Amino acid sequence: xxxxxxxxxxxxxxxxxxxxxxxxxxxxxxxxxxxxxxxxxxxxxxxxxxxxxxxxxxxxxxxxxxxxxxxxxxxxxxxxxxxxxxxxxxxxxxxxxxxxxxxxxxxxxxxxxxxxxxxxxxxxxxxxxxxxxxxxxxxxxxxxxxxxxxxxxxxxxxxxxxxxxxxxxxxxxxxxxxxxxxxxxxxxxxxxxxxxxxxxxxxxxxxxxxxxxxxxxxxxxxxxxxxxxxxxxxxxxxxxxxxxxxxxxxxxxxxxxxxxxxx
Numbered sequence: 001x002x003x004x005x006x007x008x009x010x011x012x013x014x015x016x017x018x019x020x021x022x023x024x025x026x027x028x029x030x031x032x033x034x035x036x037x038x039x040x041x042x043x044x045x046x047x048x049x050x051x052x053x054x055x056x057x058x059x060x061x062x063x064x065x066x067x068x069x070x071x072x073x074x075x076x077x078x079x080x081x082x083x084x085x086x087x088x089x090x091x092x093x094x095x096x097x098x099x100x101x102x103x104x105x106x107x108x109x110x111x112x113x114x115x116x117x118x119x120x121x122x123x124x125x126x127x128x129x130x131x132x133x134x135x136x137x138x139x140x141x142x143x144x145x146x147x148x149x150x151x152x153x154x155x156x157x158x159x160x161x162x163x164x165x166x167x168x169x170x171x172x173x174x175x176x177x178x179x180x181x182x183x184x185x186x187x188x189x190x191x192x193x194x195x196x197x198x199x200x201x202x203x204x205x206x207x208x209x210x211x212x213x214x215x216x217x218x219x220x221x222x223x224x225x226x227x228x229x230x231x232x233x234x235x236x237x238x239x240x241x242x243x244x245x246x247x248x249x250x251x252x253x254x255x256x257x258x259x260x261x262x263x
Contacts (some may be wrong), residue, residue, distance in 0.1 A: 016230025026076025044257025
């Protein structure tokens with residue numbers, strides 16, 4: 001059982017929904033990013049999605065693209081991202097960390113070397129948005145053999161014919177992308193999300209977590225009430241872009257987690 005599996009088992013036993021937060025590793029710099037990540041569990045975050053900076057983040061909107069560029073400009077790398085996770089693990093051995101990004105940096109390091117380093121750093125799961133199920137032999141299956149969850153995205157355009165293939169080797173949870181498009185580009189609509197979550201639940205026993213387009217405590221509560229939890233990324237990252245202090249960002253995160261946990 002991974003930390004992700006254990007976290008969901010604990011939440012389900014308490015009748016609670018999950019709140020997942022995304023932050024870009026190294027934005028605006030390593031030390032600030034580490035301070036923020038260390039503060040997330042205290043702000044009510046159940047699972048941390050740690051963004052891996054990349055030069056061509058095709059699924060991300062301007063907010064997260066710019067966060068990745070700030071991190072890269074500050075010298076962030078895959079190795080430093082894993083080091084950030086390792087330092088987080090020195091004081092927190094229970095909060096799950098999902099590394100979210102693109103395949104190129106992992107391929108460049110080498111899959112075996114990456115999986116060994118990620119496991120040693122305390123990474124629990126991977127979301128690699130540009131590796132479809134047809135490429136499961138490339139990273140998904142080796143990752144799961146190494147004890148890491150491989151979390152797949154489902155979208156409004158994942159039809160009933162495609163869905164079984166998407167679910168086939170997924171573990172940990174399913175990340176439902178609530179909108180068609182890039183991160184931060186629109187708001188999640190409850191009337192659209194509810195039926196889609198029901199459709200996904202008919203295809204898997206895994207928790208369904210909804211992300212993209214959630215930017216207020218009220219929306220986090222609404223979306224979590226329709227699913228097993230909510231993810232917020234761009235709204236948090238934009239706080240950093242505005243120059244807010246770590247304490248201010250964490251206070252904002254707390255309002256979002258409170259919303260999700262009210263569901």
